[in-house]
Amino acid sequence: SNQSSIGYMLQQDYLFPWKTIEENVTIGLKIMEKSHKTHKVTANALLQEVGLPQVGNNYPRELSGGMRQRVALARTLAVNPKILLLDEPFSALDYQSKLKLEDLVVETLKTYKKTAILVTHDIGEAIAMSERVVLFSANPGTVHKVFEIPKALNELSPFDVRQHPAYADIFQTIWKELESLG
Incomplete structure (x- = not known):
């Protein structure tokens, strides 16, 4: 091809x-x-x-x-x-x-x-633009956890995802997981 x-x-x-x-x-x-x-x-x-x-x-x-x-x-x-x-x-x-x-x-x-x-290092951007978010742990970079973003959000523009009620919850979940790695 x-x-x-x-x-x-x-x-x-x-x-x-x-x-x-x-x-x-x-x-x-x-x-x-x-x-x-x-x-x-x-x-x-x-x-x-x-x-x-x-x-x-x-x-x-x-x-x-x-x-x-x-x-x-x-x-x-x-x-x-x-x-x-x-x-x-x-x-x-x-x-x-x-x-x-x-x-x-x-x-x-x-x-x-x-x-x-x-x-990206920007959790909001990852949620707004993606169907799934893969969180890596540092040194060596290994897959720590995978988050599936709900279908309802995938159908929206990134700008609208950020306004959606489900956005904050997903953000918190990923944020807490990221903190636990720190």
């Missing part, structure tokens, strides 16, 4: 400052030597998808942190990976940008029917 196995989205956006946004989005396709005709189409479609239809010819320095992370998401999706690994992708952003991006990422994953593994 033409799929790359894993797509990465990291804490830093790692965009090349000397390349346009469009070039940044299609960098993975170039590396995989996909046909050039489709690059522009893919880039534009994905930038549209992440709410940045007009920035293809801009450079990273011209975009805010939240916008740059949207570009990083588009670049990750461009290679059509089987699994996305999201390594604290929102931790450098202000709270408002973070909440907007959580919603965008979850919506995008659902649209493209993608599986993602999110690494």
Whole structure:
């Protein structure tokens, strides 16, 4: 198959400052030597998808942190990976940008029917974005406990999950478990 196995989205956006946004989005396709005709189409479609239809010819320095992370998401999706690994992708952003991006990422994953593994220290984010939360104990990192997030929450946007009555209980449960590890 033409799929790359894993797509990465990291804490830093790692965009090349000397390349346009469009070039940044299609960098993975170039590396995989996909046909050039489709690059522009893919880039534009994905930038549209992440709410940045007009920035293809801009450079990273011209975009805010939240916008740059949207570009990083588009670049990750461009290679059509089987699994996305999201390594604290929102931790450098202000709270408002973070909440907007959580919603965008979850919506995008659902649209493209993608599986993602999110690494985060933020319990709220883990609950809001996930179907299950895996709590690791430190040194050596081993799976300590797995929490299934109720179906009712999975159907909501991360923003709405945080407003849901069940959210606080799950948060407390995971928090207590985390404390017991300390």
